[in-house]
Amino acid sequence: MQIPPADLQARLELLRRTMLNAKQRADEKLAEKRARAEREEPLESFVPGKEVETALGKHFETARLWGSGQRHGSMEISRLQELPADLLHEISEQQIGTVPPARWVFLDTETSGLAGGSGTYAFIIGVGRICADGFQMRQFFMREHAEEASQLTALTEALADAEVLVTYNGKSFDVPLLESRYRMNRQRPPFSRLAHLDLLYGARRLWRLRFDSCRLVELESRILGHDREDDVPGAAIPEIFFEYVRSRRAARLAPVFSHNALDIVSLACLTGIVPWAFREAGAARLRHGAEFVALGRYVDQAGRTEQARDLLREAIRRPLRDDLMYRAMWDLADIERRLGAYDAVVALCSELATVANPHRADALETLAKYYEHREKNFAMALEFTETAFQLAPSDELRKRRERLARKHGQTRLALHA
Secondary structure, three states, X not given: OOOOHHHHHHHHHHHHHHHHHHHHHHHHHHHHHHHHHHHOOOHHHXXXXXXXXXXXXEEEXXXXXXXXXXXXXXXXXXXXXXXXXXXXXXXXXXXXXXXXXXHEEEEEEXXXXXXXXXXXXXXXXXXXXXXXXXXXXXXXEOOOHXXXXXXXXXXXXXXXXXXXEEEOOHHHHHHHHHHHHHHHOOXXXXXXXXXXXXXXHHHHHHHOOXXXXXXXXXXXXXXXXXXXXXOOOHHHHHHHHHHHHHHOOOHHHHHHHHHHHHHHHHHHHHHOOHHHHHHOHXXXXXXXXXXXXXXXXXXXXXXXXXXXXXXXXXXXXXXXXXXXXXXXXXXXXXXXXXXXXXXXXXXXXXXXXXXXXOOHHHHHHHHXXXXXXXXXXXXXXXXXXXXXXXXXXXXXXXXXXXXXXXXXXXXXXXXXX
């Protein structure tokens, strides 16, 4: 069957236009690629580092050393090298035995999103190690998603001789995220063999009564005394990375690397403070009464009653806001009672009974019990019970009041007989 000349001519014209359009699009893409290359800012111009090749491809790495003679805020880097090998046992939920600091690794990530999920990945993975020269940090960066397999391979190699992983909120975020990324790249996650200390939990126990926030950057400022200059907000970091992927302009990435590096060195320095507090408050250089209250509660729950008493005694000798002062006095009174120091119990409860506070009724009831059972002074016991009942009526206090009224009456009759 022959195609009519008119139809053949139309088809040839359509083919010609299609080929011209395809060539035009290819030329436009080539021009765009060339223009983009001209606009590109080499990453090395802003972030000291180099391209690294592994068995699974390439990625970018940086390295930085904080020397032994340097400081990060109030912390001397040399103090990290002097930390005892059994220190992390003080606050770890796992059994961490004697592990030298050189075998600890401090990890933090910068990710493509803060919500997690299968579409979130860590484009910067930073790790820090305590070493003979001070504190060594490495950052593994994937310039595009295709470099993730190489980045994760390098991280596995970097953790090969580590025994303890230290993170800040890593149990809830960093480690689960990285484990999912390893599995998606058909690699085995390296974390299961490592003991894991998440410093966030110890920091919260120690400072939640003192600070409204225990975010790492807050503790870096308020505990270590290091204030960041021109720091990039964490919420802005994902978009900065996506902009780099689109444009290959690296200038805005430099502060992100710096942000991650500061998180890691601050994590290491706080690890040199928090466990000491739970072992020996004096060694941690604690000064604020709220820290002693928090520690006192913790060690009391751990069964170290006498140490808790010493910490709470120290707490009420220091400036405290009223609610914490009253709570510390009440907790201390309870501990003194358990230790049989009834004179101290009476002194503390008498003070709590004289001013309005949440523990006033309980303090009055404690005094009533003391004067009823130890002093056999039923008149005093009845007076404290009456006052407590007026503040916080209850069936228990009503029955105590009735019983004491009978005992008091019987005592008066016996005296007049």
